[in-house]
Amino acid sequence: MWKTVIRRILIMIPQLFILSLLIFILAKQMPGDPFTGLITPETDPNRIEELRIKAGFYDPWYVQYYNWITNAAQGDFGQSYTHEKPVASIIGDRAEKTFALALFSVILVYLIAIPLGVIAGRYHDTFVDKTIVLYSFISFAIPAFVLYLIFVFVFGYRLMWFPTSGTVDVSLDPGTWEYYWNKFYHLLLPGISYAILGTTGIIQYLRTEIIDAKTMDYVKTARSKGIPMKKVYSRHIFRNSLLPIAAFLGFTITGLLGGSIFIESVFAYPGMGKLFIDSILSRDYSVITALVMLYGFLALLGSLLSDIILSIVDPRIRID
Amino acid sequence: MANKNKKTVENFKSESSPPTGIQVVLREFKKDKLAMFSFLGIIALMVAVFVIASWIIDKEAVMKINLIERFTEPGVSGYILGADEAGRDMFGQLIIGAKNSLLIAIAITILANVVGITLGIIMGYYGGFIDNFFMRIIDFFITLPTLMIIIVVVTIVPKYGITELIFIIAAFQWMSTARLVRSKALSEARRDYISASKTMGTSDFAIMFKGLLPNLSSLLIVEVTLNFAGNVGIETGLSFLGFGLPPSTPSLGTLISYAMNPIILSSKWWIWLPASILILVLMLGINYVGQALRRSADAKQRLG
């Protein structure tokens, strides 16, 4: 298996390379550039032209690409023109926030979805099951950001249960317990909002798995041996159904990263998704390309991770 | 269960149908009243939207700015669903928006699925180099951060209207269909009836699209239905982020995105809520229909 994993990782290199070329060219095609935004009568257009030349914006695209990719290969993704900082340092800072949110949301999604899925499957066709199924359908059907907006409005603005901007209160000292609690407090509203809508897939998967498992021979055998139903659930059905869910982890996380664009826009949470939208608007090429590369890389990594977990938990599935 | 099903069909001599045909779907819908209701509801809704939008509503009149009617509430002075800040009739905008959104979603679904299905079948049928070649491409595309790239492309496209939006989204939607169809076609193409067709001189084209394709149809119906739902979502999502259609071309997405202004969200509900509910209802309906279709495609889960 290690051979395959290494091979998969090696395949990522050309994939990422093509992605870099694609996104680089696309980003350069966008009208305007980071300096267009500086237009005021007080800024001197000649100086802006000078800066453009200094930044290499008038070089042929392949020269720009070559310069960029050779630096990127050494981990230097260039300078953000609007933030006046190395791209790596901005993204690093934002990634931390997005990952924290993603991790919290994933844990919450699993905490909500697994019990609901198991209950729905176990008490198949009862009122409880139907309610859970309806919930999962509605959470699939509702336009997510409308619900996010309503949540922000109701729980953030009106009831004021949660903070509505930023990631931490400035007056607290980093490193203290209160500081971390406050950070977590800022995660709560976006995390819960995401989790409430993000459970559909797992609930439905788990539910069908368990309903299917009930008719499986091994369950019948276990029952016929006189093992109580409760034990059959915890020992056999639940475990067997849960393993593939574990394997979804990789995909769930990458899905969440994609969703971060919406979540962070609505909750004004300064993570990578928000950074992406801001960078698009300010034409911060270097940040855009680096972010797309990062998301692409994470997606590849996520699917690899899922495959590995899957092959570990289910020996029938081989990856190659 | 599959056998049982076969026997019932055999007893049912007067009429015959393939094992996963329309009849099974119909039977499934008869069993699941909710799905039936959803199906009829969606059809009725779509017809109503298209009829009203095309023949009854005058787009020009709806989009006419009338400052006196600024934020008129529903039911007042003949505005069924009130008016927006420029005094434009919200009911008219809702219908036109729904029409635009549905059109976009349908067009994307058709475009992406035609490409995806064709390519998937070709890959699955021929296998080998063709399969490998396209698989590499699909593998590459499928791991792309699609939403981000769509946003980048949207900012590049100079004249950006409904057609452009359709093509941009469709360009990133065919891959998953192609991959699904390919995997099914791959196993289906190894079956003997395909070999038999080959030995009997049927052309590859006919084998693929007359022989193989109908055998994937139940799977495809499910895929297309759920794709459709997804595509409604993508359009609204893009509009919400501000990369969708301009307000002069209302869509459900643009109407919903008015809710970003907290004043409109809290006190001018008639602007965004009807569109949200319309989407909710539409998606729920599609989901119920999709579930029923999925059950009818999978003998194990059938209710009837």
Place this chain on the structure above:
Amino acid sequence: MSFMQVQDLKVHYPIRGGFFNTVVDHVFAVDGVTMEFERGKTYGLVGESGSGKSTTGKAMIGLEKITTGKIIYEGQEVTNQRRNRDSAYNRDIQMIFQDSHSSMNPRKRVLDILAEPIRNFMKLSPQEERKRINELLAIVGMSEDVLLKYPHEFSGGQKQRLGIARAVACNPKMIIADEPVSALDLSVQAQVLNFMKEIQEQYGISYLFISHDLGVVRHMCDHISIMYKGRFVETGKREDIYSNPQHIYTNRLLSAIPNIEPETRLERKIERQKVEAIYQQEQHKYYDEQGKVYPLKAISESHKVAMAGTEKGGL
């Protein structure tokens, strides 16, 4: 006089592996098979599963890619024409599949299934086509009211008869029958086999009868080839094989034919164990160092056996 020859047919599959997924070795599925076919005769191809007998049949009809070797049909080399869909060869060689169920498109009605080769090969008017289909149904003893049914509405035997009807639809010269009855009940087997024989007598068709069942082969075939690891170990007339088996592998196969006479049961068991013991002892003499079968050597006009250069085999 043979109308079709297969010369030194080889089908090799690459095995990929290693870090860069390169070709590291080949599977020699069919490794040098030579055959001749005469009109109206039945040729048996026997071997255990994985011996390459099905692959041989599929390679001949164009479903497998031939690595090297030639197929000559009525004096013309057709090796590369097999895949040319409307060639005469394609029309004259047809196939019956082991699994009649999966060999028919479940989405098509019997009418369309039977009409498929007719529409492709014989430019007939709709009436003529319908007439031909009715004839075919008559040949396999089925009534016309089945035409609008779907394959899943038939029993296994019925389906295999439909399969035969489809194979003979365009008056082929030869039919490759790949285990045509192995999926059927014994009683139905006989019925189907008899149909095949009847049709053969009526139309002078040749069969390449692929089977692992030596009993059935004995019933059907004029000429039999025993296959092992992609090569023939022994080939000859029915009598040559059954009464004078020369290769140790043939012997072993023959000893394994089931017999239902209770009184000889013990006797046969001892006999079988004896053959097996000899096989274990002597088999190295019949295969070369890599475990491959030696090239064939003629020991009579019709009878060929695979043996090492000097050694005389047999018991």
Place this chain on the structure above:
Amino acid sequence: MKKKYWLLLSTVFAIMLVLAACTEKETGSEKPTDKEPEKTEEGAKDEGGTTAEQPTLASEVTNEGDALAGGTLKYALVTSSPFKGVFNWELYQDKYDSEIMKFTTNVLFDTGEDFLVTDKGIAKLDVDVDNNKATVTIQHDVKWSDGTPLTADDLIYPYEIIGHPDYTGIRYDDDFQNIVGVVEYNAGKADTISGIKKIDDKSIEITFKKVSPAIYSIGDGLWGYAAPKHQLKDIPVADLITSDAVRKSPVTLGAFKFDKLVDGESVQFVANEHHWRGKPKLDKVVVQVVPPASIGEGLRTGQYDMASSYPTNQYDGVKDLTNLTVLARPELAYSYVGFKLGKYDTNQKINITDEKAKMNDVKLREAIAYAMDIEQVTEKFYQGLRSRATGLIPPVFASFYDSTLEGYNYDPEKAKAILDEAGYKDVDGDGIREDKEGKKFSINLASMEGSDTDEAIIEYYRQNWKEVGLDVQLSTGRLIEFQSFYEKVEMDDKEIDMFMAAWGTGTNPSPAGLYGKGATFNFSRFVTDELTALLNDIDSKEAMDPAYRGKAFRAWEDYMFAQATTVPMYFRLEIIPVNKRVKHLNIDWMNETKWHEVELVAENPVK
């Protein structure tokens, strides 16, 4: 099945109920008992959906109560994206960074009327017009926030940063190169800037190539800020922008100093005990980034004491709140409609007017201007927060603004008459005028994408134009996103016949950079010798006399009005809501309350 429907419906109702409840609360707060009857009436009218009268917003507020000793002011920085965090006047580019820096400002000069330098600040400016020299003298005993005294070196150091070869900011510009010796210094040929001399510890002398009236608006290359040389001198200029001295803990002269920082989100300031005007009355100021979408709610619930500037399209959200006062002041900006009349020649670096341009007909342009119902737009869409602009100088510049100008007031009949006269007639009777040759005539308008309101406004103007028979279409079929808009406008895109944009004037209203012959920002590409002469006059040495300059502005404005190449649309008001616990605040440009004077009357913001 029935249960399912019920559940679905109840979910929908639940959402509506929650929202309805929220709305109700809001309407409740709209009608407080202690409110004056006049205002209630306004509220009542509002429910009908219209606001007829313009808000007359004050620029100053005083609230009752005894001031607290100390306290923390909660200041909302209204922006949808995180701030960049470059806290250095020489290096920053983002306007939100400068908003934050106003609490710690290093500014040397105070400005008064027309934003001209006064003697009330840290430093005094003396200009020797004849010799092109200026002397800057530190007038007080001023200390940096770390206690180090401010010296002449700190006045020179900013010039050395901006002029440095490694400097990558935007301020090394034509203006800056007006200082003698800067170019040599920048090229690395000189170790110091020859035009800047340290006279003594308290004063420096700067020699310019030329001096214009702009120098009193801190232009011509004069730099208005001090830089803490003792903190920055050991950091190479190339590394300054990433250094902690710029990003985290800059040493400053302002009322407050940096205490804590959450990157991109918030800053906590504490009082600067060394502040030269005296110790601030507040203990702390917390600046927090708040997205425009939530600022209204944040103010309503008392999470913030004031906002940096409040989005005008959400004025509804604060105008009736009782816990705050909405202050307003004019913005240093105007919006306009421009017509494309030529091209920018990148080789010669001049604007060339094309006589044959589609819009090169002054009658057509006038008619377009008279057809626009700007008053309705300012009243309905902007609720009076913008007003019809009558000229190209905003009223803030008291000496230069001419209130007798009328501009192009809405007069569709006049527009029709002008068009008839100019030969644009409706030949085929479809209600749309054809051009002079009788061919189909349609004008392409480019406008920037912004809020949903902007879209509606453009549609409204298109309706206006249609009423007088002009067919105006949107270039590219929709509003254009900011970046693309300016790229297209700058590149003189063929699809653009006219465009709507806005200019911030800065504190020096000199129009040379926007209408001059060589100005790339002269997007109309309209140049005549007469115009060049008028522009030169505004920045001439004679214009050092404000009265003369005022006349020069008027002459230029009259010329622009007659040519109608740039039609002024709106002057804008900036609104700043302030919580009632702030004891006194004046935001008037001329009498702005200094931050060290701000006091609070309650522990927490009034809800």
